[in-house]
Amino acid sequence: MAADAPSPAPTGLLPAPDDDSRPFWEGCAAGELRVQRCAACGRRRMPPRPMCPHCRSLESVWEATSGRGRVWSFVIPHPPLLAAYAEVAPYNVIVVELDEEPAIRFTGNLVESPDGALNQLDPHTIEIGQAVEVCFAPEVDGIALPRWRRL
């Protein structure tokens, strides 16, 4: 790289899909928020893992969820942060509980549009209990991060 070339913009972190999580991230790329469900006893589990903690079955299926939930909690990080995040701080991070099963929760960001920056909306307007619906950020390196919009 030439000395006077602009340095690349810092990029955010992406997940490294593994044997357990790959179906989740494939679902996101297909525009679905999927959750693992035990094929034997039918209980959902999140984060995914090979064995059902209720019945020890190694068989599972992945199902699309409603993609709707409520804000369980949220934080507003301020620097010092990794460069890609410091640039947009303060921003919001939320934990969402799923409508059909509140103990199934997801971490994400509340945005106004799927491709919006993490600081797209005023984080101080967020309230616990607000209804939200999943959307997906544009794919980066094969990953479409789930994000959330107010209903």
Added chain:
Amino acid sequence: MSDPAALWRDRSAIVGIGQTEFAKHLEPNEKVLALQAISAALDDAGIAPGEVDGLSSYTLETTEEIEIARNLGLGDITYFGQVGYGGGAGCGVAGQAAMAVATGQCRVAVAWRSRKRGSATSRPWAGVSSRVGGNNQWTRPFGLLRPVDEIAMLTRRYLHEWGATRDHLANVALAFRAHANRNPAAMMRDKPLTREQYLDARWVSEPLCLFDNCLESDGAAAVVITTAERARDLRQPPAHVHAWAQSIPRQHQTMTNFFCDDPLEGPAWACAAKLWSMAEIGPGQVDVAQLYDAFSPLILLSLEGYGFCARGEAGGFTDDGGLELGGRLPTNTSGGGMSEAYLHGFNLITEAVRQVRGTSTSQVPGANWSLVTSGEGVPTGALLLRGDA
């Protein structure tokens, strides 16, 4: 046997404590700091290095047991072990050493923690890589990056569910700072903290501000543990290991425990159930506590988890000087991780010993039952020390 804990209850004691200076930056490396702290602890106990035959430490420790042993000139080591999960480890590190002594696996055990801020293992969360695997893949890509962000998530929910406020978190920070202001070894000895300063401080991760966080510290601390029988002949008043416990609660996920039925019922609950089932007393008899304080809200959770108050009542428990000397439960009397030094909780153990000895700079008069806890929000442990009264 009806009471298996009787096998080891009060059968071992902490008989030596040692520490280095605590500061934002110390010149010696972690190995040298560890050696200095252990050396001081052995001198405090009046025990020769050649008598040490047990070693217990954190998995985060950068110095291997063999280095400790051949530098200090220790004897043949017949027990060694490590405990994981960072700030959750401390009481398990000391407790496992105590059990090894009580069961005869060794006669004199040393437990320690040496930490420098710049070390690769001191801040395991700080690695920079564009892809994150394991459990971090569920949180880091969204900008939930640091321990403070993870605990802030639980804190916001706690404040919402129970009506607690930042004033309660300030109670925690101010109490520990007041204790540190009386402790010459504390990094914050000369820095008083007012409620106004707390409320005006910069945010780190809302709802947590600068003063809700532990310090960034270099330093080391160590303890020497031997049998209760031997302890009677040593120079320091013994701090008997009355009971100790560890816990990984069911369905637990370290630091990002958002995925279970009740994320606000953390590891302290399971640890407390075990601890109090082993002990001859309950929380009501505890004279003084050193509760793990990487972040102020962990104190609220721990007060509830260890049974000092009912769920949702910890905020009120901190009111009216509840955590200060003379209050309901004098807590973190050296200043703790937030105002003395942050050594993944190990300096809480040395302070708990000082309380039993009667030598704390914020001494609880006649303290006999002295509780220490390790990290809430991670696999944890607790240690209940007892004096001779």
